[in-house]
Amino acid sequence: MNIGFIGVGGMAQAIIGGLLNAKTFAPAEIVVHSHREESYLPYAQAHDLVAAKSNQAVAAASDLIVLAVTPNVAPAVLAEIKDELTADKTLISIVAGLSLADIAAITGAGLPTLRTLPNVNVEVGAGMTAVAANAVLTGDRLKAALRVFNTIGSTTTLAEDQFGVFSALAGSSPAYIDFFIDSLSRAGVKHGLTKAQATAIAAQATLGSAKMVLKSDKIPFELIDQVSSPGGSTVAGLLAMEEAGLMTAVVKGIDATIKRDAGETD
Ligand SMILES: NC(=O)C1=CN([C@@H]2O[C@H](COP(=O)(O)OP(=O)(O)OC[C@H]3O[C@@H](n4cnc5c(N)ncnc54)[C@H](OP(=O)(O)O)[C@@H]3O)[C@@H](O)[C@H]2O)C=CC1
């Protein structure tokens, strides 16, 4: 089975990297093309992937076609490959804000289509991807499309009107969590650790805390209490962070993310 990528930017490369690591597809089963030859050709050569000469050629050569271009060009690219999108193929879109109805308006409703919103952590097999299938993507075809994302992380089926909030909480949040890790690390540097030491310590603590939340039957606030010894240093730190507005800052950031995803400008 061949999987083709139209657009080979940051996100497509994260997915391809994850799929190659997981051996979900052999390099010869991965077909790529993007706007500029100087961008996709060296990437294809470096990973032994199949470089197609056009977006149509990707669609023609692939069973699963991943639309991984930026939202502003997605409708034009779909229109360009429309004639290659026969009902024996599955279209997988990762384009934020592009609905199944938007896609069907260009491709027709008979094309099996999976709308997804993956996050960059698919590259290390720890992704979080939202999925919504259209009415004609069912059975084994649906399983084959879901397998792409299940081999590089977790998936959750979501109503399309929840993709905006999902995109903020999982699609964009790696950037916010990295910002938090970097803030912890910078504080470590302030107190004498090297940046490399501090970053490794902060990242491992973040990874462990996420695992605890997922594995434990306690809610995060109970875990916070477990760490906060009476009269101790953690509660002092927590109160200082809250005085600086940490929770409000996070919620405001997520609100802004959702607004922009919905097409609102400042
Ligand atoms: N980054 C992320 O964490 C996430 C991104 N997404 C979605 O993924 C999509 C891609 O985002 P991202 O990878 O960050 O963006 P990038 O800017 O890194 O990549 C965009 C890609 O689109 C290609 N492209 C542009 N125009 C065309 C065209 N006409 N034909 C073929 N290819 C074209 C570019 O080609 P070239 O380089 O050759 O110009 C490039 O490979 C977006 O729709 C975004 O909403 C979804 C979830 C998470």
Ligand SMILES: O=C(O)[C@@H]1CCC=N1
């Ligand atoms: O920044 C963006 O628009 C995309 C959507 C989710 C993550 N990156």
